[in-house]
Amino acid sequence: SAVISQKPSRDICQRGTSLTIQCQVDSQVTMMFWYRQQPGQSLTLIATANQGSEATYESGFVIDKFPISRPNLTFSTLTVSNMSPEDSSIYLCSVESRDLGGLAGYGEQFFGPGTRLTVL
Amino acid sequence: GESVGLHLPTLSVQEGDNSIINCAYSNSASDYFIWYKQESGKGPQFIIDIRSNMDKRQGQRVTVLLNKTVKHLSLQIAATQPGDSAVYFCAENDSGAGSYQLTFGKGTKLSVIP
Numbered sequence: 001s002a003v004i005s006q007k008p009s010r011d012i013c014q015r016g017t018s019l020t021i022q023c024q025v026d027s028q029v030t031m032m033f034w035y036r037q038q039p040g041q042s043l044t045l046i047a048t049a050n051q052g053s054e055a056t057y058e059s060g061f062v063i064d065k066f067p068i069s070r071p072n073l074t075f076s077t078l079t080v081s082n083m084s085p086e087d088s089s090i091y092l093c094s095v096e097s098r099d100l101g102g103l104a105g106y107g108e109q110f111f112g113p114g115t116r117l118t119v120l
Numbered sequence: 121g122e123s124v125g126l127h128l129p130t131l132s133v134q135e136g137d138n139s140i141i142n143c144a145y146s147n148s149a150s151d152y153f154i155w156y157k158q159e160s161g162k163g164p165q166f167i168i169d170i171r172s173n174m175d176k177r178q179g180q181r182v183t184v185l186l187n188k189t190v191k192h193l194s195l196q197i198a199a200t201q202p203g204d205s206a207v208y209f210c211a212e213n214d215s216g217a218g219s220y221q222l223t224f225g226k227g228t229k230l231s232v233i234p
Contacts, residue, residue: 004163031220033221040128041226041227042209042224042225042227043164043209043224045221045222048220048221092163094163096220098220107220108154108166109154109166109222110166111156111163111164112163113161113162113163114161114162114163
Protein backbone atom coordinates (compact mmCIF):
# COMPACT_ATOMS: atom_id res chain seq x y z
CA SER A 1 0.00 0.00 0.00
CA ALA A 2 0.95 3.65 0.11
CA VAL A 3 0.59 6.57 2.43
CA ILE A 4 -1.06 9.44 0.58
CA SER A 5 -1.62 12.88 2.04
CA GLN A 6 -3.55 15.82 0.67
CA LYS A 7 -3.49 19.51 1.50
CA PRO A 8 -5.67 21.24 2.38
CA SER A 9 -8.06 18.80 3.97
CA ARG A 10 -10.86 21.28 3.47
CA ASP A 11 -11.41 24.83 2.34
CA ILE A 12 -14.17 27.35 1.83
CA CYS A 13 -13.58 29.59 -1.15
CA GLN A 14 -15.25 32.49 -2.86
CA ARG A 15 -16.71 32.29 -6.33
CA GLY A 16 -14.22 33.23 -9.04
CA THR A 17 -11.11 32.32 -7.10
CA SER A 18 -8.81 29.32 -7.60
CA LEU A 19 -7.57 26.66 -5.21
CA THR A 20 -4.56 24.38 -5.62
CA ILE A 21 -4.74 20.97 -3.96
CA GLN A 22 -1.57 19.07 -3.21
CA CYS A 23 -1.10 15.30 -3.18
CA GLN A 24 1.99 13.69 -1.68
CA VAL A 25 2.82 9.96 -1.85
CA ASP A 26 5.42 8.15 0.24
CA SER A 27 6.56 6.07 -2.73
CA GLN A 28 7.62 6.89 -6.26
CA VAL A 29 4.77 6.22 -8.67
CA THR A 30 4.39 6.68 -12.39
CA MET A 31 0.69 7.49 -12.44
CA MET A 32 -1.44 9.58 -10.16
CA PHE A 33 -5.17 9.99 -10.58
CA TRP A 34 -7.43 12.87 -9.62
CA TYR A 35 -11.11 12.26 -8.87
CA ARG A 36 -14.06 14.43 -8.02
CA GLN A 37 -16.83 13.27 -5.70
CA GLN A 38 -19.84 15.55 -5.67
CA PRO A 39 -22.06 15.54 -2.58
CA GLY A 40 -23.82 12.21 -2.15
CA GLN A 41 -22.43 10.84 -5.37
CA SER A 42 -19.79 8.46 -6.64
CA LEU A 43 -16.25 9.16 -7.79
CA THR A 44 -15.58 10.54 -11.25
CA LEU A 45 -12.12 10.52 -12.77
CA ILE A 46 -10.91 13.98 -13.73
CA ALA A 47 -7.51 13.16 -15.16
CA THR A 48 -4.49 10.88 -15.06
CA ALA A 49 -1.18 12.56 -14.32
CA ASN A 50 2.06 10.95 -15.45
CA GLN A 51 5.38 12.37 -14.46
CA GLY A 52 7.09 14.08 -17.36
CA SER A 53 4.07 14.39 -19.61
CA GLU A 54 0.84 16.33 -19.82
CA ALA A 55 -2.12 15.03 -17.89
CA THR A 56 -4.81 13.09 -19.73
CA TYR A 57 -8.27 14.51 -19.07
CA GLU A 58 -11.55 12.64 -19.12
CA SER A 59 -14.58 13.76 -21.07
CA GLY A 60 -16.12 16.80 -19.48
CA PHE A 61 -12.92 18.02 -17.83
CA VAL A 62 -10.50 20.49 -19.41
CA ILE A 63 -7.03 21.68 -18.59
CA ASP A 64 -8.02 25.33 -18.33
CA LYS A 65 -10.44 24.53 -15.54
CA PHE A 66 -8.38 21.83 -13.79
CA PRO A 67 -4.67 22.38 -14.50
CA ILE A 68 -2.48 19.64 -13.08
CA SER A 69 1.20 19.59 -12.29
CA ARG A 70 3.36 16.51 -11.81
CA PRO A 71 6.85 17.77 -11.06
CA ASN A 72 8.22 14.50 -9.68
CA LEU A 73 7.32 10.90 -8.91
CA THR A 74 5.87 11.57 -5.45
CA PHE A 75 3.89 14.77 -5.86
CA SER A 76 1.07 16.28 -7.88
CA THR A 77 -1.21 19.29 -7.70
CA LEU A 78 -4.70 19.91 -9.02
CA THR A 79 -5.96 23.46 -9.37
CA VAL A 80 -9.66 24.22 -9.48
CA SER A 81 -9.83 27.48 -11.42
CA ASN A 82 -12.42 30.24 -11.48
CA MET A 83 -14.56 28.34 -9.02
CA SER A 84 -18.33 28.33 -8.88
CA PRO A 85 -20.64 26.69 -6.31
CA GLU A 86 -20.98 23.73 -8.70
CA ASP A 87 -17.32 22.93 -8.01
CA SER A 88 -18.14 22.16 -4.38
CA SER A 89 -16.98 18.56 -4.04
CA ILE A 90 -14.45 16.28 -2.47
CA TYR A 91 -11.31 16.04 -4.60
CA LEU A 92 -9.27 12.86 -4.23
CA CYS A 93 -5.94 11.71 -5.54
CA SER A 94 -4.99 8.08 -5.91
CA VAL A 95 -2.13 5.84 -7.00
CA GLU A 96 -2.15 2.41 -8.53
CA SER A 97 -0.85 -0.70 -6.81
CA ARG A 98 1.11 -1.93 -9.82
CA ASP A 99 3.26 1.12 -9.37
CA LEU A 100 3.92 -0.06 -5.84
CA GLY A 101 5.03 -3.55 -6.76
CA GLY A 102 1.61 -5.14 -7.07
CA LEU A 103 0.82 -8.08 -9.33
CA ALA A 104 1.29 -7.28 -12.99
CA GLY A 105 -1.88 -6.81 -14.99
CA TYR A 106 -4.22 -5.84 -12.18
CA GLY A 107 -4.17 -3.38 -9.39
CA GLU A 108 -6.33 -1.57 -6.97
CA GLN A 109 -5.98 2.13 -6.40
CA PHE A 110 -5.11 3.64 -3.05
CA PHE A 111 -6.73 6.93 -2.21
CA GLY A 112 -5.76 9.97 -0.26
CA PRO A 113 -8.10 11.33 2.43
CA GLY A 114 -9.60 13.89 0.06
CA THR A 115 -9.96 17.66 0.03
CA ARG A 116 -13.44 18.92 0.82
CA LEU A 117 -14.06 22.11 -1.13
CA THR A 118 -17.00 24.43 -0.56
CA VAL A 119 -17.49 27.34 -2.94
CA LEU A 120 -19.73 30.16 -1.81
CA GLY B 121 -19.29 9.97 -17.97
CA GLU B 122 -20.38 10.93 -14.51
CA SER B 123 -22.68 9.04 -12.23
CA VAL B 124 -26.06 10.63 -11.96
CA GLY B 125 -27.94 10.33 -8.73
CA LEU B 126 -28.99 12.68 -5.99
CA HIS B 127 -29.44 10.06 -3.31
CA LEU B 128 -27.45 7.00 -2.45
CA PRO B 129 -29.37 3.75 -1.99
CA THR B 130 -29.40 2.84 1.68
CA LEU B 131 -29.27 -0.57 3.33
CA SER B 132 -30.10 -0.85 7.02
CA VAL B 133 -28.97 -4.00 8.79
CA GLN B 134 -29.19 -5.20 12.36
CA GLU B 135 -25.87 -5.71 14.07
CA GLY B 136 -24.83 -9.36 13.77
CA ASP B 137 -26.85 -10.00 10.63
CA ASN B 138 -25.32 -10.52 7.22
CA SER B 139 -25.31 -7.72 4.65
CA ILE B 140 -25.50 -8.03 0.91
CA ILE B 141 -24.64 -5.04 -1.25
CA ASN B 142 -25.26 -5.26 -4.97
CA CYS B 143 -23.73 -3.58 -7.98
CA ALA B 144 -24.58 -3.72 -11.67
CA TYR B 145 -21.66 -2.89 -13.92
CA SER B 146 -21.88 -1.62 -17.45
CA ASN B 147 -18.84 -2.74 -19.45
CA SER B 148 -18.94 -6.38 -20.53
CA ALA B 149 -15.22 -6.15 -21.28
CA SER B 150 -14.37 -5.31 -17.66
CA ASP B 151 -12.18 -8.01 -16.17
CA TYR B 152 -11.22 -6.66 -12.78
CA PHE B 153 -13.53 -5.50 -10.01
CA ILE B 154 -12.99 -3.92 -6.63
CA TRP B 155 -15.13 -3.09 -3.64
CA TYR B 156 -14.28 0.03 -1.69
CA LYS B 157 -15.51 1.26 1.68
CA GLN B 158 -15.74 4.99 2.33
CA GLU B 159 -16.31 6.26 5.82
CA SER B 160 -17.42 9.80 6.42
CA GLY B 161 -14.63 12.30 5.85
CA LYS B 162 -12.22 9.72 4.46
CA GLY B 163 -11.06 8.47 1.10
CA PRO B 164 -12.20 5.10 -0.25
CA GLN B 165 -10.51 2.10 1.33
CA PHE B 166 -9.88 -1.14 -0.57
CA ILE B 167 -11.88 -4.11 0.75
CA ILE B 168 -11.60 -6.93 -1.73
CA ASP B 169 -11.12 -7.51 -5.44
CA ILE B 170 -11.95 -10.20 -7.96
CA ARG B 171 -10.83 -11.00 -11.48
CA SER B 172 -13.17 -12.11 -14.21
CA ASN B 173 -11.79 -15.64 -14.26
CA MET B 174 -13.35 -16.17 -10.84
CA ASP B 175 -16.94 -16.05 -9.66
CA LYS B 176 -16.30 -15.93 -5.92
CA ARG B 177 -13.61 -14.69 -3.63
CA GLN B 178 -13.54 -14.63 0.14
CA GLY B 179 -11.77 -12.40 2.58
CA GLN B 180 -12.09 -11.83 6.25
CA ARG B 181 -15.86 -11.56 6.88
CA VAL B 182 -16.38 -10.45 3.28
CA THR B 183 -17.20 -12.36 0.12
CA VAL B 184 -17.46 -10.98 -3.39
CA LEU B 185 -19.57 -12.75 -6.00
CA LEU B 186 -19.29 -12.05 -9.71
CA ASN B 187 -21.91 -12.98 -12.29
CA LYS B 188 -20.54 -12.00 -15.69
CA THR B 189 -23.64 -13.24 -17.51
CA VAL B 190 -25.79 -10.51 -16.02
CA LYS B 191 -22.94 -8.13 -15.21
CA HIS B 192 -23.61 -8.20 -11.51
CA LEU B 193 -21.32 -7.96 -8.54
CA SER B 194 -22.20 -8.39 -4.88
CA LEU B 195 -20.45 -7.88 -1.57
CA GLN B 196 -21.49 -10.00 1.37
CA ILE B 197 -20.47 -8.95 4.86
CA ALA B 198 -20.88 -11.57 7.56
CA ALA B 199 -21.88 -10.66 11.11
CA THR B 200 -22.18 -6.96 10.31
CA GLN B 201 -20.73 -4.65 12.95
CA PRO B 202 -21.29 -0.95 13.67
CA GLY B 203 -17.84 -0.24 12.24
CA ASP B 204 -19.08 -1.50 8.89
CA SER B 205 -21.35 1.53 8.56
CA ALA B 206 -20.08 3.39 5.50
CA VAL B 207 -20.72 3.93 1.83
CA TYR B 208 -19.66 1.01 -0.35
CA PHE B 209 -18.63 1.43 -3.97
CA CYS B 210 -17.91 -1.14 -6.63
CA ALA B 211 -15.37 -0.28 -9.31
CA GLU B 212 -14.54 -1.94 -12.60
CA ASN B 213 -11.54 -1.95 -14.93
CA ASP B 214 -11.02 -3.17 -18.47
CA SER B 215 -7.34 -4.10 -18.47
CA GLY B 216 -7.56 -5.15 -22.12
CA ALA B 217 -8.10 -1.54 -23.09
CA GLY B 218 -4.64 -0.77 -21.79
CA SER B 219 -6.13 1.51 -19.21
CA TYR B 220 -5.60 1.67 -15.49
CA GLN B 221 -8.78 3.65 -14.99
CA LEU B 222 -11.45 2.55 -12.58
CA THR B 223 -15.10 3.26 -13.24
CA PHE B 224 -17.06 3.57 -10.01
CA GLY B 225 -20.62 2.55 -9.37
CA LYS B 226 -23.11 4.80 -7.61
CA GLY B 227 -22.52 3.51 -4.10
CA THR B 228 -24.68 2.08 -1.33
CA LYS B 229 -24.87 3.48 2.17
CA LEU B 230 -24.82 0.76 4.80
CA SER B 231 -26.26 1.64 8.18
CA VAL B 232 -25.81 -0.86 10.99
CA ILE B 233 -28.42 -0.77 13.74
CA PRO B 234 -26.91 -1.65 17.14
